[in-house]
Amino acid sequence: MKLCMACLWCFVGFSGAFAQDQQGLQKSEQKVLQKQNEQQTQKEEPLLSFDERGKYIYYEVVSRKDKTAEELKQCAKAYFKSLVAPKIQLSAQDSLWTGKGKLIINKTAFVLTRPSGEVRYQLYLDFKDGKYRFWLTDFSFIPYQRDRYGNFVPATPIGTPLEQKPGKLNAAEWESYLKVTAKEAKLFADKFKRAMLLDEAITVPTAKAVPVQRTKDQKW
């Protein structure tokens, strides 16, 4: 009887330890997976790097071996023409194009939203046969404030460079502006690259004509 009890205790203890091991294993596996996920997320999360001037920059070189520089320019021109708002006005100097753009930073909670500011940036585009590069830099933040009519408008015309570190009081908010800017820069880049993959220039889609059903037609 004693032997049976001892065996039973051993079995219970062993299975407990096994279960704990299993749980531990599962937990460690989960941790590894979580870590992998975090790493993936970190990899996916676009981050701005610095250029030689110490300014934040989003920079990409894209290869399009089948296109000449002129064709790439036409494609880019059509894309920027198709943008609705905010528009980017480009000026060209040889192969280098420059323009000023802005992105609106919204504070969103559930279905409600309000703009909290805008980030202005300088856009550069450079074209060569078979490839092009573009970069966004000189990011500056302009906070919005509500005017007397209840509309959100820039509180100042002069932006604060994103490189300028704010005090501790506003550090969290500034960090979020940086993250949104990086995310929006990546979105802009993705859209632009997609448009540059098209062989034909983007045209604004026109509404399809709705067919008219003729009831007076005798041949029905």
Add this chain to the structure above:
Amino acid sequence: MKLRSIFTTASLSFASFSYAQEAPLQISGSVDTYYKYDFAKQPNIGTSFAGDQNSISLGMIDLALKKTTGKASFVGELSFGPRGQYQSLINGDGTDDNSFHIQNLYAAYAFTDKFTVTAGYMGTFIGYEVISPTGNYNYSTSYLFTSGPFQNAGIKGSYAFSSKVSLMLGLFNDWNVYKDLNGVSHVGGQLTVSPVEGWTAYLNVLSGKSAGAPGTGTILDLTTSYQVTEKVKLGLNAADYSVTHDGGGYSGGALYAQNAFTSAFSLGLRGEYFNWKGTGEDSDENILAVTLSANVKAGGLTFIPEVRFDDGSSAMFVKKNLNPSKNASQFSLAAVYAF
């Protein structure tokens, strides 16, 4: 389980609701509270708001909604609390026992990129300062603000000739009323000029005969501000208001200078000269007021410590012992949260 189902259904409903909308509904607002101590221990300085002596008092909670669908938009902004109620305006029915106040309630339609028509009850286009504490640098207000209109109900058309010049013309009710008792009685206009980036000037005029007024009142107003550098901003407000048939009026000017030492801390000085026009046998009276404020920002919260000195041409204040005095001074600390 039931609760979870309710939340899920609500989320789905909201999701489909938001999907159906063109642009999301904007909601924003502010909350403010203050403490004021007058050095004569009397509530001496009579400009709008921050009036309670040695008391932690309330400003208002302000809630604004905005929605744009295509070319049409509306703004509805309500305030609750002393600042937005009896300290600024009477109620629509002429009594002071209102429970809320409308700051903005209008609809607008942009016929083109350059031409917009707006109708309803709007913050006034006159002057530098506004009722909402988030729109002012100093917490206490100027005499020019207190004496001028706060809001105008009416219909106006704005046309932008270029990015640098625009013109607004409109027909308005009497000042600060939801409905006009003597018909739409005022005409107004605003010429906006932005000669260089950072500098904007508004030339304003509003003229008309208010119900019960002795004559036609006309305000000429110049409001301008210039962001000189990233840190320095200058502002100016000058106005003249005259009522015909010896109905009095006022004139004055206020200069604003602000310097942002960091993104979280700035100092601002307001110097104001204000003159009340005498009527009948009474002569003019004037006042010089200097206000030094700091803005300490932490996220959406702004602390505004402030000292103010007012010096009048006659004994318009009182001392501690209630004897008349030509000057008054006060300290206040306000907390304003914008969301």
